[in-house]
Amino acid sequence: MTAAATTPDAVIVRTPAEIKRSRYLGITYLFLAVVVLWFFARWSVDLGNFTFKLARPTDPSAPDLTLSAGRVTLIVGVILAAMGGVQLARGFGKMNNLVLAIGLFLFIFAFLGWATAQSSIGAFSMVGMMKTTIVRSVPITLGALAGVMSERVAVINIAIEGQLLGGAFVAVVVASPLTGGEDPTLILGSPIGGWIGVGAAVFAGMLLAWVLAVLSIRYVVDQIIVGVVITIFVTGMTSFLALRWLADNPELNKGPIFKSIGIPLLSDIPFLGPVLFDHNIFVFGSFILVAFLTFLLFRTRWGLRARAVGEHPKAADTLGVNVYRTRYLNVIIGGAVAGFGGAFFTLGSVGRFDENMTNGRGFIGLAAMIFGRWHPVGAMAAGLVFGFADAMSQTLGILQTGIPSEFLGMVPFIATILVVAGLVGKARPPAADGQPYIKQ
Amino acid sequence: MATLELRGITKRFPGVLANDSVDLKVSSGEILGLLGENGAGKTTLMNILYGLYSADEGEILIDDVPQSFAGPGDAIAAGIGMVHQHFMLVPVFTVTENVVLGVEPVGPGGVINIKEAKREVREISQRYGLEVDPDAIIEDIPVGIQQRVEIIKVLFRNAEFLIFDEPTAVLTPQEIEEFFGILNGLREAGKAIIFITHKLKEVIEVSDDIAVLRRGAMVGGADPATTTEADLANLMVGRPVELVVAKEDSEPGAQVLTVSDLVVLDDRDQVAVNSISFDVKAGEIVGVAGVQGNGQTELVEALTGLRGVAAGTVTIGGKDVTHATPRQIHESSVAHVPEDRQRSGLVMSFSITENMVLDGYYHEPYSSGIKMDWDSARSKAEELVEQYDVRTPGTEVAANTLSGGNQQKVIVAREFGRDVQLVVASQPTRGIDVGSIEYIHERIVEERDQGAALLIVSTELDEVMALSDRILVMFDGKVVAEYRGGAVTAEEIGLAMAGAAT
Ligand SMILES: Nc1ncnc2c1ncn2[C@@H]1O[C@H](COP(=O)(O)OP(=O)(O)O)[C@@H](O)[C@H]1O
Ligand SMILES: [Mg+2]
Numbered sequence: 001m002t003a004a005a006t007t008p009d010a011v012i013v014r015t016p017a018e019i020k021r022s023r024y025l026g027i028t029y030l031f032l033a034v035v036v037l038w039f040f041a042r043w044s045v046d047l048g049n050f051t052f053k054l055a056r057p058t059d060p061s062a063p064d065l066t067l068s069a070g071r072v073t074l075i076v077g078v079i080l081a082a083m084g085g086v087q088l089a090r091g092f093g094k095m096n097n098l099v100l101a102i103g104l105f106l107f108i109f110a111f112l113g114w115a116t117a118q119s120s121i122g123a124f125s126m127v128g129m130m131k132t133t134i135v136r137s138v139p140i141t142l143g144a145l146a147g148v149m150s151e152r153v154a155v156i157n158i159a160i161e162g163q164l165l166g167g168a169f170v171a172v173v174v175a176s177p178l179t180g181g182e183d184p185t186l187i188l189g190s191p192i193g194g195w196i197g198v199g200a201a202v203f204a205g206m207l208l209a210w211v212l213a214v215l216s217i218r219y220v221v222d223q224i225i226v227g228v229v230i231t232i233f234v235t236g237m238t239s240f241l242a243l244r245w246l247a248d249n250p251e252l253n254k255g256p257i258f259k260s261i262g263i264p265l266l267s268d269i270p271f272l273g274p275v276l277f278d279h280n281i282f283v284f285g286s287f288i289l290v291a292f293l294t295f296l297l298f299r300t301r302w303g304l305r306a307r308a309v310g311e312h313p314k315a316a317d318t319l320g321v322n323v324y325r326t327r328y329l330n331v332i333i334g335g336a337v338a339g340f341g342g343a344f345f346t347l348g349s350v351g352r353f354d355e356n357m358t359n360g361r362g363f364i365g366l367a368a369m370i371f372g373r374w375h376p377v378g379a380m381a382a383g384l385v386f387g388f389a390d391a392m393s394q395t396l397g398i399l400q401t402g403i404p405s406e407f408l409g410m411v412p413f414i415a416t417i418l419v420v421a422g423l424v425g426k427a428r429p430p431a432a433d434g435q436p437y438i439k440q
Numbered sequence: 441m442a443t444l445e446l447r448g449i450t451k452r453f454p455g456v457l458a459n460d461s462v463d464l465k466v467s468s469g470e471i472l473g474l475l476g477e478n479g480a481g482k483t484t485l486m487n488i489l490y491g492l493y494s495a496d497e498g499e500i501l502i503d504d505v506p507q508s509f510a511g512p513g514d515a516i517a518a519g520i521g522m523v524h525q526h527f528m529l530v531p532v533f534t535v536t537e538n539v540v541l542g543v544e545p546v547g548p549g550g551v552i553n554i555k556e557a558k559r560e561v562r563e564i565s566q567r568y569g570l571e572v573d574p575d576a577i578i579e580d581i582p583v584g585i586q587q588r589v590e591i592i593k594v595l596f597r598n599a600e601f602l603i604f605d606e607p608t609a610v611l612t613p614q615e616i617e618e619f620f621g622i623l624n625g626l627r628e629a630g631k632a633i634i635f636i637t638h639k640l641k642e643v644i645e646v647s648d649d650i651a652v653l654r655r656g657a658m659v660g661g662a663d664p665a666t667t668t669e670a671d672l673a674n675l676m677v678g679r680p681v682e683l684v685v686a687k688e689d690s691e692p693g694a695q696v697l698t699v700s701d702l703v704v705l706d707d708r709d710q711v712a713v714n715s716i717s718f719d720v721k722a723g724e725i726v727g728v729a730g731v732q733g734n735g736q737t738e739l740v741e742a743l744t745g746l747r748g749v750a751a752g753t754v755t756i757g758g759k760d761v762t763h764a765t766p767r768q769i770h771e772s773s774v775a776h777v778p779e780d781r782q783r784s785g786l787v788m789s790f791s792i793t794e795n796m797v798l799d800g801y802y803h804e805p806y807s808s809g810i811k812m813d814w815d816s817a818r819s820k821a822e823e824l825v826e827q828y829d830v831r832t833p834g835t836e837v838a839a840n841t842l843s844g845g846n847q848q849k850v851i852v853a854r855e856f857g858r859d860v861q862l863v864v865a866s867q868p869t870r871g872i873d874v875g876s877i878e879y880i881h882e883r884i885v886e887e888r889d890q891g892a893a894l895l896i897v898s899t900e901l902d903e904v905m906a907l908s909d910r911i912l913v914m915f916d917g918k919v920v921a922e923y924r925g926g927a928v929t930a931e932e933i934g935l936a937m938a939g940a941a942t
Contacts, residue, residue, distance in 0.1 A: 016750060017709050300550040308530050308541050315528035318492065319542030319593075320513025431531070 022091040025100060029084030032107045037077035040114035041070065050116035051123035054271045059127060062270035069117035076110035112392070119399040129391050130275040137380070137387025138286045138348070139164060139358070142341025143365020144372060144379035145289055149334030150209075151374055152297060153327045154310040154432040155216055158227025160338050161362025162234035163208050167201035167342020169238040172255040172353045173246075174200035175346075179256040188281050189259035190347070197255060198343045205339020206332050208234065213331040217324055220436040231362070239355045246353065257351040258282065282340075282348035286380070289337060293376045306330050310430035313437040323437050338362075373427045442503055442519070443467040444489075444601045444632055449498035451484055455841075458484040460656040461498070464634075466649075468600065471623060471633045473647030473664070475640070477676055478871050479843060481656040482636050483525055486603050490522045491515035502601075516542075521599025523590040525606045525636075531579035535572050536561050539593050564595050568625055583610045583732055591622065602626060603634045608642055612731050613901065613934030620646050638676070639902075640669040652676055677874045687885045690909040693722035696862050696893035697743070702752035704735070704742040712738035714917030715752065720862070720893040725884065727908030727925070728897040731937055735917040736897045737779060740866045743895070744776045745769040757861050770799060775855035777865035779897075781844075785851040788840040792832060793821040795839050796854050828853035829879060845876030852880055856887055863887055863894040869903060881907060901930055901937075915939040 047069045055062040083103055086092065092099045116124055143160045150157035175197025184191035208230055216223040246253040258280040267277040297303035308316040309326045317323050346353050364386055371385075372378025444466050451459040458481045466472040476482045487493045489500060491509030500507045502518055509515045515522075529538050536557050545556045558574040565572050570588040578586060587607060594602055604623075608616045623646055626633060637643050643650055643664070650662040652675045660675055673681040697720040704713035712735045720726045730736055741747035743754060745766035753762045756772050770776070778784040786795050797806045797817045805816040821835040830849045832842055839847055848869070855863070868884065869877040884907060888894055898904050904911055911928065913921040913936040921936035 016705070016748070299552065301544045301546050301552055302550055304533075304537060304541060304544060304552060308533070311532055312528070312530045315530055315538075316541065318490070318512045318522070318524065318528045320511060320516050321542050322511075322513075 018091070022087055022096070025096065026084045026088035029080050029087055029103055032103070033077050033080035033084055036073055036080060036107065036110050040110055041073040041077050047114075047117040049122070050113045052112075052116070052126040053123060053128075054126055056125060056127055056274070059274045060268050060270045062127075064123070065126070067113065069113050072113045073110045076106045079106060108392075112395075115396060115399055121399060124395055124399060127271055127274055129395050131279075132391035132394060133384060133388040134275065134279065134283060135349075135387070136390040137383040138283055139341045139344050139361045140365045140368050140386050141286050141290065141380045141383030142337055142344070143362045144368035144383055145286075145293055145376055146205075146209075146334040146338035146341070147366050147369035148297075148372075148374055148376055148379055149293065149337065150212075150331045151369065151433055152310045152430055153306050153330040154313065154430050154435060154437075155213065155327055155331050156223040156227065156434045157209075157212065157331065157334060158224055158366065159208060159212050159230035159362075160227075160365050161358060161360065162227075162231035163205045163335055163338035164342040164345065164358045164362045164365075165231075165238055165356070166204045166208055166234045167339035168345035168357060169241070169342075169353050170204040170339075171197040171201035171343035172346035172351070173197075173252055175255040176252045180251070180254065186259065189261050190256050190281070194256040194258060194347055197347055198340065201343035201347075202336045202339040205335040205337070205342060207335070209332045209335020209338070210328075212335070213328045216436065217327050217331075220438065223434055223436075235356055238353070242353055242355050253352045255347050255351045258348050280348055282344040285340065289340075290376045290380045293337075297376065307430070310432055313432050313435075317437075317439070323439075327437075341365075370427060370429075374429060441468045442600050442632060443501075444520070445501040445504075446485070446489065447499050447501065449485060449488055449495045449500075451481075451488060451493060451495055453484075457656050459488070459495070462653070462656075462658050464651060464658070466601070466632045466634055468630050468632045469627055470648045471627055471635055471646060473643035473650045474634055474636045474653065475638065475643050475650060475672060475676055476636075476653035477638050477874050479845075479873055480638075480653045480676075482653055483605055485653070486522060486605055486634070486636065489515070489603065490520060513542075516597050516599070519598070519600035520603070521594030521597055521601065522603040523587070523594060523605065523607055525609070527583075527586055527590055529578045529586055529589060531577075533578060534574070535576050535578065535581075535589050535592075536574040538578060538589055539574075539596050543597060560596065561592060564592050568592075568595065568622065568629075570622065584612070584615045587611070587619075599631070601632045601634070603636070605636045606638070607635070608637060608639065610732055610899070612937040613930050614938050614940075615731075616642070640672045640676075643672070644669065654678055681874055681878075685881045685885060685906045687907075688889070690724050690888065692724040692909070693891065695719045696722050696757055697895065698753075698755045699743070700753050702739070702742065702754060703750040704738040704747060705750050706738055711750075712917055713742065716914075716917070716919045717752075718912055718919060718922075720895050722861070722893050723888055723891050724909050725888050725894045725896060725907050725925075726910045726912060727904035728895065728912050728914055729901055729904040729933055729937060730899065730914035732899045734914045736866070736899075736914055739914070740776075740779065740864055740897055743769075743864050744774065744778075773859060773861040775858075775860040775863045775865075775892075777848075777851055777855055777863070777868050779866035779870075781847055781851055782840075786839045786847060789838055791838055792825065792830070792835045792842075792850055793818050795850055796821040796824055796835075796857075799854060800858075824853040824857050825850075827857070828883075843873070845872035848872050848876060848880065852883060856883060860887070860892050863892055864897075865894065866897045867899065868896065869898075869900070901933060905930065905933070913937055 049066050050069050052065040054065060080103060083099060116122060143164055146160050146163060147157050175194050178193030178196055179191050187195060212226055212230060215221045215226045260278055260280050263277040267273040297307065305316065305321045306326055308321060309323050313323045345357050368382035368386060369379050371382035372380070446462060446464040449459050449462045462485055474482055484493065488495045491512045491514050500509070507518055509518070530541070536554065539561050540557045545553045545560070547553050561574045564570070570592055572585055572588050572592065578589065587610065607619060611619060623633060623635065635647060644667065647664045650664055650667065650672070652659050652661065652672065654676060662672060662675070699719065700717045701715050702713055702717070703711060703715050706712035714735070728736055738747060742749050745761070745764055745768065749762050753760060755761065756769065756774060759772060761769050761772060782788055787798065793814070797820065800806055801812065806813055818835060825832060825835055828849050830853060831846050839850065842850070865884070869880055884894060884896065896904065896907055905925070908925040911923045911925055911933065912919045913933060915937060916939060920939065923933065
């Protein structure tokens with residue numbers, strides 16, 4: 001044997017992808033630092049203080065947070081600049097994501113502080129904004145969960161938007177005639193009729209999911225096309241019925257609104273109590289579903305089989321797992337979750353149905369599913385990010401900063417895009433996602 | 441004592457009679473070697489036995505009782521277990537999750553008792569000497585270990601009848617010996633085993649009885665104690681087979697391919713090719729041996745421009761092509777026979793003509809301006825089909841209607857059908873019939889004799905040894921050994937493939 005020359009091992013401390021990402025993050029931090037120092041810090045020199053209210057009059061008391069806008073923006077700007085420098089020079093290794101989260105938090109904090117100090121009001125309710133964040137995240141999270149259930153078994157569900165909208169419509173139409181009249185006994189914040197409406201919405205979601213399942217699993221129609229068609233169908237159908245039927249029968253479009261329930265003791269905690277523990281059943285329902293579906297997918301026999309079907313259906317099949325049945329059931333469970341989320345738009349919020357009232361939340365839910373890496377907890381985290389963006393642009397509208405609120409409203413979205421591009425990296429969908437399984 | 445019997449099994453696929461009235465019998469404590477070349481119908485037959493396909497005719501009997509399997513679940517329940525040719529493991533699951541999938545030990549509420557599962561995996565792994573880490577993720581462990589997981593999977597289901605479909609294809613010679621040890625252990629434990637292979641030596645070494653399948657039909661049996669490799673080859677192919685490649689000694693000329701300190705990363709950004717250097721000279725065949733997954737795929741992709749280079753340089757014919765595009769490399773007279781012919785070698789739904797001009801469609805004479813000249817493309821395709829002995833009804837049929845061997849000949853015709861200075865061929869004969877293998881080997885030697893430099897990557901050790909003038913062994917992303925062709929034994933190379941040589 002001619003011994004091959006022993007070469008030293010290649011030393012790859014950071015892979016090209018890591019280096020690229022580090023550079024990207026570093027530049028992002030520097031860019032944010034420039035924004036903070038140039039726009040916020042300079043302008044806020046004579047702006048004085050800002051106040052974040054941590055309690056509303058009815059909440060358990062909590063002190064206000066009052067700080068000097070000039071100082072806060074200056075400090076945050078310097079920290080961001082330092083972070084950018086370190087990131088470019090050597091990166092933060094395993095801490096990259098944590099640092100990113102901190103950086104983003106600081107930036108948003110400084111931005112809000114500046115915007116508040118700018119405005120003539122000089123103060124705003126932080127507790128209100130956080131509560132809104134949670135409420136706004138609910139339909140997105142539920143939509144994302146529906147996507148997770150379906151895509152974990154490799155069926156792409158683009159029909160979430162349609163399922164939400166269908167649920168919203170059915171819920172109010174069923175619940176309205178069953179309620180009304182003298183004051184009823186409330187079960188968890190709603191008369192029994194409201195609950196029947198929710199049940200009907202869940203059923204409607206399951207029905208739409210069943211259509212998706214049959215067409216894409218049994219008849220192997222392209223899943224994207226089926227999903228789009230279902231959404232278009234539901235949008236058209238509900239719009240038509242709302243205009244032609246509900247408009248003439250307003251009593252059918254006056255559903256009960258689920259009332260908030262404060263969880264004893266927990267809701268008395270200052271700040272956190274009102275933010276987390278004083279909501280209606282849809283919000284708590286989404287928390288519970290996230291926990292339950294995580295448990296189902298990652299701890300139970302059912303979940304193991306479902307994930308196997310999504311990753312390698314043939315392997316599952318060779319072990320006697322029924323690929324088709326697993327797919328049907330999961331897609332339909334996903335539909336139930338989406339139907340529940342749909343009911344939130346009407347019974348959980350305004351009590352009436354309006355044409356196309358989901359307004360793309362289902363598609364944002366789809367995005368949340370991807371950002372959340374096909375995991376229920378990730379889906380909720382992503383849902384919260386979108387909810388926060390929503391709540392923040394609402395807050396900025398109230399503050400009247402002098403800059404067009406449409407423009408300011410974009411800031412959170414731009415921040416979100418920056419984060420997602422940097423943070424998500426290469427998310428890996430279930431290996432068989434979107435591929436029909438055809439047996440010999 | 442249990443027996444498993446197949447009677448008159450027939451299975452047709454569109455245009456193919458995959459199994460033609462096949463009979464087969466195996467009993468406890470016995471290893472039946474099922475021999476047949478690629479495409480003979482071995483996998484199809486076993487898939488029927490395992491309930492994955494349903495037979496058009498024939499029956500399956502266990503202890504003389506006819507069985508009917510609606511799916512693998514029924515076959516498993518009847519005591520049949522199968523280690524598939526292409527492993528049926530979920531890459532992102534742990535070893536334990538893969539083993540228990542489908543028969544999970546559960547507590548109340550369907551919660552998997554993962555502790556209990558791990559304990560059982562450990563127990564089987566100790567009892568049969570199949571060492572694995574129950575917590576390892578499948579995609580992180582080498583194929584040899586993945587195979588152990590497959591075996592544990594079968595044993596976990598208490599199978600009495602074990603089917604191994606070409607289990608040795610992915611193993612080093614040493615691992616094969618180890619595997620035979622496991623097979624013998626299973627036989628002593630009273631299991632009935634069907635061992636499938638197309639390698640003559642193996643079937644003689646380990647079987648108690650041999651059955652030979654050719655073109656879907658059972659053409660005979662043999663007694664391993666008395667038969668010879670030549671007899672078996674004759675039976676398997678239907679004619680005497682030339683077991684060695686005829687070639688003269690090489691006369692290496694100038695360096696054509698020079699690789700220095702090359703580092704390439706895999707899809708997960710791990711180092712796959714770890715700072716390697718070598719060269720290939722004109723008129724020389726350099727074979728790269730190694731167990732699948734030791735960086736060969738990434739090496740070939742980097743050389744042909746399909747994958748970025750993290751560090752180091754590649755020159756071809758004196759020109760630096762480290763960061764060249766695939767087309768630039770192609771235009772420096774490099775032929776590439778890719779590893780997966782159906783995914784990267786051909787467009788399966790395109791006609792043979794279209795596939796033949798895939799690399800040259802954009803210039804004269806196949807096109808001018810934005811317009812294709814199909815007449816000249818067709819006449820070129822006809823010429824190549826003729827010259828390279830592609831068995832096809834015509835040049836306008838889709839590539840997916842050809843057999844694997846003929847598909848491979850289409851690729852070879854396209855790639856060799858012009859003047860090349862370097863050939864990079866990966867698994868040039870994987871999964872094709874003996875006739876086509878012989879043909880492609882002849883062509884490879886012919887290219888060498890015409891002065892091309894050839895780099896042949898193959899996990900088939902026999903192929904590397906038969907073709908190469910020089911052999912490089914890759915292990916864990918490095919070239920761990922280099923030999924002169926003809927001056928080394930399979931055992932020596934095998935040790936290097938397992939990383940034993942340094
Ligand atoms: N799913 C299928 N559809 C159509 N033809 C198939 C299918 N599976 C195998 N074949 C064909 O059946 C024949 C036998 O294949 P196979 O059983 O895989 O052979 P072996 O395992 O002996 O190599 C081949 O000609 C192959 O092309
Ligand atoms: Mg086979």
